[in-house]
Amino acid sequence: MPFTMGPNSYGKSGVRLVRVGRESARHELRDLAVHTALSGDLDATHYTGDNTGVLPTDTQKNTVYAFARDGIGAIEAFAERLARHFVDATPSITTARVRIEEHAWTRIGDHSFTRGDGGELRTTEAVYDGRAARTASGVRDLLLLNTTDSEFHGFLADEYTTLAETRDRILATAVTATWDYQAEDPDTAFWDHAFTRARGALLAAFADTYSLSLQQTLHAVGERILKAVPEITEVRLSLPNRHHYLFDLERFGLDNPGVVFQAGDLPYGLIEGTVRREAA
Incomplete structure (x- = not known):
């Protein structure tokens, strides 16, 4: 074959996740945008359209919401948790990159919050290759x-x-x-x-x-x-x-x-x- 695939990935971008912590009357609010990118043994889908090794991006989106059910914690830990899952649970995937941006809400009551347009985001990116995880934040x-x-x-x-x-x-x-x-x-x-x-x-x-x-x-x-x-x-x-x-x-x-x-x-x-x- 005269042409080969270079580095490539696929994933779900812009997964908007809001979680309300209701463990007490003083609620906690988390507001994230999650982006996933997976890479690995994906030649078949590019060359022939054989999708047997492809974890759908919709599944990736659903995984984000499912993992948030029991809590998020620090966005760094949440990103690494997702990245490890995608690699460890999907034989065709060797590297997962999960990027998260968190919107900050200001508390004005036990269950009331305010946030202006735009504003600062807390960010992180976790990359896991099956051996080690690397994390950058900012x-x-x-x-x-x-x-x-x-x-x-x-x-x-x-x-x-x-x-x-x-x-x-x-x-x-x-x-x-x-x-x-x-x-x-x-x-x-x-x-x-x-x-x-x-x-x-x-x-x-x-x-x-x-x-x-x-x-x-x-x-x-x-x-x-x-x-x-x-x-x-x-x-x-x-x-x-x-x-x-x-x-x-x-x-x-x-x-x-x-x-x-x-x-x-x-x-x-x-x-x-x-x-x-x-x-x-």
Whole structure:
């Protein structure tokens, strides 16, 4: 055969799962989006349409809901539990990848909650290959803003440069951060505690860093997370620059002492990078 299949997978994406914990009058609410991806001995379905080794994506969806019946715990543990099941119970599947995003609801009563549009997501991805599980966690769309303590100057300029240097600006971003764990026998308590420490370190670094560039802030955030959680081996960060431009009020006979800004949309600067521990 002149053509062969390269790496491939299939699964169910966007499985929306809401679970209500009713063990007491003070209910617990979990709101997840689960995505599964399976790979393995699947040549037959690609080459001839023989589906005997294919676990339907609808079955994968149903498994997510069935596994949630007895509780979810930390999303890291839930993702690994699902990944192990798909590999261990399906002979044709050698690797399972389960990705989860959790929407946070704010409690306003024993059984009442509120959540605004959009907002921060807690994320995880578990990959199991029949021998070991690898887990990465993080946050997405975490909106952060400093009204001062940010500058940007001394940059390279050429014949196309129009950007003015600034000694005081608003620094705003929507953080996507993913960190890899290397932990032995983690449980739900570990996952939740590690996430809380990592997120807290991220927030503290953003607030504490006097920023001369968003790149500097990125490194400071990654470094603070690594210091806070020894089990994390590397942090990958994506920081879009949510530009805020000082609006010109002079045409209206008004000054603007750094109080009125126009929030930019497109295009935007995108700063991405990885912060790792040095090899021993």
